[in-house]
Amino acid sequence: MTITIRNVVDAIRSSVHSIANTVDGLEFGSPDMKVRGIATTFMATQQVIEQALSLDVNLLISHETSYYSHRTIDGLLIGDPVYANKTKRVQYSGLVIYRHHDYCHSAQPDPIMIGLLQDLKLEACVEEMLPTAAILRMPGEMRADEVAEYVKSKLAIPYVRLAGDPHMICRRIGILVGYRGGIANAIPLYRDKGVDLIIAGEGPEWETPEYVRDSVNHGIPKALVSIGHAESEEPGMRYLAEQLRRAYPSLPVHFIASNPVFQVL
């Protein structure tokens, strides 16, 4: 039986109502092509694209766009050699790249959150699953710096960044993936859900971290572990590969990881 790009895209979007003005869609290729194999990834960087080609798949499902900004910025990439080379390489190869972002996060539960909880081995601690956050009740008594080390170890990442009181005992923890680490998402978790610590992907540096610092200085201990945008969303794209493997047992399905983009000096 022939499986087309359209079939796979329809399947991964099937649980979500139509989203207006979505960033999701085909960046390269045609929906009528036959799928020979699938890879999922956080972002279709040049390294990821080369790895997808070497795995001989022709559909790459990427959470973020290939072109370095959430929405297209008019004129920005015209005449840019990195853009020109990357585009030429993908077009020549015949690889189809599909961005799966809004429909991914809108599924309930969000597979990006599920993948992260799985990798953290904290699924059993989930007390409440909100549309944009998970609230966990921790079983034992872990200090904030111990939570940070635990996350670092479970995700096998080279560093995390900790704000707030490193020695406070964390009984309730909130999780915010991707760029949801800003104050608009954080305050409702600290204040209304009573979390002691938030594990976040990325967020503006003087929003939640400075709120947490002020809170500590008002005698209300709080903490924040910032793990990185890609680091918070890669596990979910690995989880998506597992789902696709079950849905299409006749197709090879891979997850392609990336190395951390930054080194800390």
Next chain:
Amino acid sequence: MTITIRNVVDAIRSSVHSIANTVDGLEFGSPDMKVRGIATTFMATQQVIEQALSLDVNLLISHETSYYSHRTIDGLLIGDPVYANKTKRVQYSGLVIYRHHDYCHSAQPDPIMIGLLQDLKLEACVEEMLPTAAILRMPGEMRADEVAEYVKSKLAIPYVRLAGDPHMICRRIGILVGYRGGIANAIPLYRDKGVDLIIAGEGPEWETPEYVRDSVNHGIPKALVSIGHAESEEPGMRYLAEQLRRAYPSLPVHFIASNPVFQVL
């Protein structure tokens, strides 16, 4: 002679045409109060406020707002204990807090950029001063990782994050302060101004860093040193204190630094 809050605000805004919809303004206090002393800072955190009070100044000029988001988010802080405590403390103390952001960055040259260049001891290397960036021609042959270590040492900060090719020789360097490290500002510097490396405050993690990684993988070596939002703007607020000291020799003028908000684990 009496110097009022209004006098000082008018003076620091005097070189810039009126800005519509500005975030700048008084967060606490009245413009007619007499100024007893001034402190400048990156952000009026609780620690900074206490230090300003212990220095017995009554005007705190802060680059970012006291309340954790660039613009007010409707309803977010209602019932929040950190907000309530901080507001009560400042109101009770009589401290005036003025946010100096848009008018600060719109001065040409931007004092935030001048302060950073001074602390980096790179003023003599400036080849071109753009409204939102500085372009430097480096005198010797410095590798990207050496630039990173140089910046870290000159700013006395505990860590920087490096993306791209650590071993490339950097002859031209671009500087972007604050939250200007995104792709819309970075590509014109790499592509049109031919910079090898950008020193940036903060920017989205999968924009410029991933562009730089792709560029390296296309054989066009580039690098990025991300130093932190506060770290890139504090020197400019110290520089503003120097300017105010010269303008108001009769007043005590202080700069209040902050410790880094994150620790790396």
